[in-house]
Amino acid sequence: MNNNFGNKLRTNLRKNPLALLGLAIIIVLSLAAIFAPVFTADPNALDVKSRLAGPSINHFFGTDDMGRDYFSRCIYGGRTSLLVGFMAMFISTFIGVVVGAISGFAGGLTDSVLMRLVDALMSLPTFLIMVVMNAYLESGIKNVIMIIGFLTWMSIARIVRGETLSLKEREFVIYSRISGQSAFKIIFRHIIPNMLPIIIVSATINIAQAILMESALSFFGLGIVPPTASWGSMLNSAQNKLITAPYLAIFPGILILLTVLSFNYLGEVLRDSLKGGRS
Amino acid sequence: MKHLKNKLIQSALVLFLVSILCFTLSKLAPGDPVLTYVQPNMSESYIATLRERLGLTKPVYVQYFIWLGNILRGNFGYSLVNTRPVLDQILQRLPATMILMASSLIISVFISIPIGLKCGEKPSSAFDKVISALSYIGISIPTYWFGIILIYIFSVNMGILPSIGMHTDGSSSFVDLIRHLILPCAVMTFVNTAQFTRYIRSSTITQMSQDYVLVQKSFGYTRKEILYKNVLKNAILPMITVLGMSLQSLISGAMICEQVFSWPGTGQLAVTAVTTFDYPLIMGITMLTAIMIVAGNLLADVLYMIADPRIRSSL
Numbered sequence: 001m002n003n004n005f006g007n008k009l010r011t012n013l014r015k016n017p018l019a020l021l022g023l024a025i026i027i028v029l030s031l032a033a034i035f036a037p038v039f040t041a042d043p044n045a046l047d048v049k050s051r052l053a054g055p056s057i058n059h060f061f062g063t064d065d066m067g068r069d070y071f072s073r074c075i076y077g078g079r080t081s082l083l084v085g086f087m088a089m090f091i092s093t094f095i096g097v098v099v100g101a102i103s104g105f106a107g108g109l110t111d112s113v114l115m116r117l118v119d120a121l122m123s124l125p126t127f128l129i130m131v132v133m134n135a136y137l138e139s140g141i142k143n144v145i146m147i148i149g150f151l152t153w154m155s156i157a158r159i160v161r162g163e164t165l166s167l168k169e170r171e172f173v174i175y176s177r178i179s180g181q182s183a184f185k186i187i188f189r190h191i192i193p194n195m196l197p198i199i200i201v202s203a204t205i206n207i208a209q210a211i212l213m214e215s216a217l218s219f220f221g222l223g224i225v226p227p228t229a230s231w232g233s234m235l236n237s238a239q240n241k242l243i244t245a246p247y248l249a250i251f252p253g254i255l256i257l258l259t260v261l262s263f264n265y266l267g268e269v270l271r272d273s274l275k276g277g278r279s
Numbered sequence: 280m281k282h283l284k285n286k287l288i289q290s291a292l293v294l295f296l297v298s299i300l301c302f303t304l305s306k307l308a309p310g311d312p313v314l315t316y317v318q319p320n321m322s323e324s325y326i327a328t329l330r331e332r333l334g335l336t337k338p339v340y341v342q343y344f345i346w347l348g349n350i351l352r353g354n355f356g357y358s359l360v361n362t363r364p365v366l367d368q369i370l371q372r373l374p375a376t377m378i379l380m381a382s383s384l385i386i387s388v389f390i391s392i393p394i395g396l397k398c399g400e401k402p403s404s405a406f407d408k409v410i411s412a413l414s415y416i417g418i419s420i421p422t423y424w425f426g427i428i429l430i431y432i433f434s435v436n437m438g439i440l441p442s443i444g445m446h447t448d449g450s451s452s453f454v455d456l457i458r459h460l461i462l463p464c465a466v467m468t469f470v471n472t473a474q475f476t477r478y479i480r481s482s483t484i485t486q487m488s489q490d491y492v493l494v495q496k497s498f499g500y501t502r503k504e505i506l507y508k509n510v511l512k513n514a515i516l517p518m519i520t521v522l523g524m525s526l527q528s529l530i531s532g533a534m535i536c537e538q539v540f541s542w543p544g545t546g547q548l549a550v551t552a553v554t555t556f557d558y559p560l561i562m563g564i565t566m567l568t569a570i571m572i573v574a575g576n577l578l579a580d581v582l583y584m585i586a587d588p589r590i591r592s593s594l
Contacts, residue, residue, distance in 0.1 A: 116289065120296035123576075125568040127531035128549050129304070132561055135553045136308055212421055216535055219423050220550065235424055242431050249431065253424035260419040 005197040009273040019269040022262035029259060033079040042072065074251055076229040081211050081259065084145050084224075088210035091149025093156055093203045100160025101187045105168055115161070118154045126151055130213065134222040144223045148210050156202045163195045201270045208263035215256050231256050286580050290573050297569040298350070302343050304565075305558045350566060356559035365563035369545055375445055376544030380533050382460060383467035384522075390468070391475035392515055398476065399483025399514065400506055410476060417473020422532055426466045426539035433462060443541040463540040467532055471525070478521050483514045516586060523579025526572050 013019050103114040130147050137143040167173060168191065176186050192199075217223030218232025226233055231252040238248035321329075334342055349356065355365040398407040434442035441447065441459050486492065487510060495505045534546030541547070545564060552560040 116292050116296060119289070119293045120300060122527060123293055123297055123569045123572045124300065125527065125530050125534070125565065125572070127534055128553075128561075128565060128568065131550060131553050132304065132565075135556070208419065212419075215421055216423060219421070220538065232421075235421075235427065239427060242427065242435050246431055246435075249424070249427050253421065253428070256421050256424065257416070257419055260421075261415055264419050265415060 005273055009270065012269050012273050016269060019265060022265045022269075025258055025262040026266070029078050029255075030082060032075050033082050036072070036075045036079055042069075070248065070251065073229040073234060074231070074255055077231040077234055077252060078255060078259070080141060080224055080228060080230040081214060081232075081256070084141065084148065084214040085207040085211040085259075085263075087145040088148040088152065088214075089203050089206045091145065092151075092153035092206055092210075093199060094153075095150070096153035096156025096202070097160050097192060097199060099153065100157035101164050101191055103157065104161040104164025105183060105187055105191065111161075114157075118157055121151070122154050127213070127216070130217060131220065131222060134217060139222060139225045141224060141228070144214055144217060148213050152206060152209060152213075156199070156206065159198060159202055160195065163198055164191055167191050167194055197270070197274050201267055201274060204263055204267035204270055208260045208267065211256065211260055211263070283581065283584070286577060290577050294570065294573055297573075298347055298566065299343070301562050301565050301569070302346060305562050306339060308556070308558055355563035355566070358557055358560050360555050360557045360560075365559050368548065368560065369563055369567055372543060372545045372548045375542060376533055376537070376546060378456075378460065379463055379467065379536065379542060379544060380529060383464045383471055384529070386464070386468045387471035387475055388518070388522075391472045391479055392511075392518075394472075395476045395479025396483050396506060396511060396514065398480040399487065400502070400510075402480075402484055407480075410480075414473040414476050417469050418477070420470070422466055422470055422535045423539045425469065426463070426536060429462050429465060430539075445543050463536045463542055466536055466539075467529075470532055471529065474525060474528075475518065475521065478518065479514055482517050483510060486510045486513045489513075516583070519579050519583045519586060523576040526575040530568055530572070 013023070099114055099118070103111045130151060133147045134143070137147070164187075173186060173190055176190055181189075214223050214230070215232035215235070218225070218230045219236045221233070221236055224230035224233055226237070234252045235249060238245070238252070241248055330336055334345060337345075346356075353366065355369075357364055358368060394410055398404075398410050401407060430442040433440040440462055442462065445456065445459050447455050447459075491509065492505055495509065530546075533544065534549060536542065537544045537546035538550055545568075549561070549564045551557075552564065
């Protein structure tokens with residue numbers, strides 16, 4: 001099944017130039033984020049003489065109200081967004097997979113309790129809770145990652161639970177049960193590896209959501225706060241300068257849109273490859 | 280009826296869990312709640328009596344049950360900032376949020392059904408490709424950024440639509456309200472329509488490959504007849520559940536939108552409550568929103584049962 005998924009994914013990517021473009025955008029932005037210090041100016045260097053200068057050869061994206069190079073701030077903002085996206089995804093995927101697998105495998109009361117907990121968390125207004133938690137905790141990248149990670153694992157848990165329910169009736173799981181393997185071993189050795197493709201699909205879309213949430217929080221002045229560059233907080237300060245410097249609002253917004261779009265589209269292509277692989 | 284009873288019990292359980300989460304969240308909050316009542320000239324012993332009268336010396340689980348009992352009787356406590364009843368404040372702000380959410384929801388449903396059907400009828404046609412691209416943008420765009428762009432185009436540049444608030448000062452005419460509603464409603468409608476269109480498109484594609492469509496084709500019915508008489512009904516049925524499920528993201532979206540457009544709804548109230556550390560108000564809004572989401576899901580389930588004869592007959 002894993003092999004099937006890989007083959008199908010390769011043909012899907014080859015057939016679909018847009019998916020390749022999405023992948024390319026993610027790779028370029030990630031590389032830019034990793035090697036930001038190598039090729040960009042200091043994002044926090046002030047240059048009062050050239051404040052709010054429009055895009056030019058010297059400053060590709062212009063400068064902001066403190067004369068900081070907006071291009072390097074955008075690249076560093078991408079660093080923040082991608083870091084939050086990936087790390088929050090790891091946390092939420094880990095919790096989601098563990099809770100979902102245990103819930104599906106154990107069944108009975110454990111299953112009911114865990115699933116009602118998932119329902120309860122899904123009935124909470126997530127964004128409001130994030131805003132509240134952010135106000136409690138100190139603003140900063142670590143807390144933002146934790147908050148988003150701990151509040152977005154529920155849908156993965158539901159998917160993994162459903163998948164576990166069907167996998168645990170399959171022969172290879174029944175055999176390993178009969179041969180006396182522990183539940184822990186069955187879950188981690190046999191069940192989870194067999195739904196890796198599904199987990200990858202959810203994780204990809206999860207990154208997109210995490211990036212959107214981080215940017216929204218920072219836009220509210222809560223998540224990542226200045227001077228650390230983040231696309232959301234850059235948009236927050238750009239809001240008041242719409243008349244004089246609209247480009248300040250356009251660049252970070254387009255970068256968020258492109259990144260989230262790429263992850264969402266890639267997730268969809270992965271999902272399509274999954275359908276083919278399973279039939 | 281058994282199915283409905285189960286659903287009701289589940290919903291009650293979920294709300295019970297939500298109330299525990301909500302209460303825990305407020306207890307984890309930094310700061311001593313009694314300090315909001317303390318004035319500089321109060322003596323230590325007076326503060327101690329105050330603490331006792333506020334019920335803060337009781338064990339946490341007792342405090343929880345007192346709080347829960349109050350909520351069940353409709354008493355959500357008083358704001359720490361302006362001492363007004365929490366429920367009154369929320370109810371005062373609710374209509375604004377309802378206008379925004381309901382208008383965008385209704386428009387999105389009416390746009391997404393015909394578009395989704397048309398896309399699902401002929402997937403990968405030129406029309407479908409354009410709509411798919413648009414709906415990808417719709418689910419990926421940061422709502423607040425889209426709002427800023429609309430403000431830039433229609434308020435700053437063209438100057439034809441107001442960018443903040445719900446009414447021009449002193450005016451309460453309907454036209455004025457609509458003019459203020461257009462931009463925030465457009466933002467939410469775009470995002471919702473993108474989501475709904477994707478669901479209807481994929482459920483239409485599934486329906487088109489069903490046996491009954493093939494049978495009707497062989498009986499000589501035209502594509503249009505099959506699509507609008509039979510596929511339509513089956514394809515939009517799951518929309519009821521989708522609407523129930525998307526209630527949560529809808530509320531989050533409204534919250535962000537209200538903030539961008541200074542729309543005087545509950546979302547804005549919530550953000551103010553958080554920034555002023557007004558815990559009773561935060562808890563009240565969280566609880567009421569959760570109740571709305573759970574009730575919405577329950578309503579979706581009931582409507583689905585009424586709409587789907589297969590489930591109705593098993594009741």
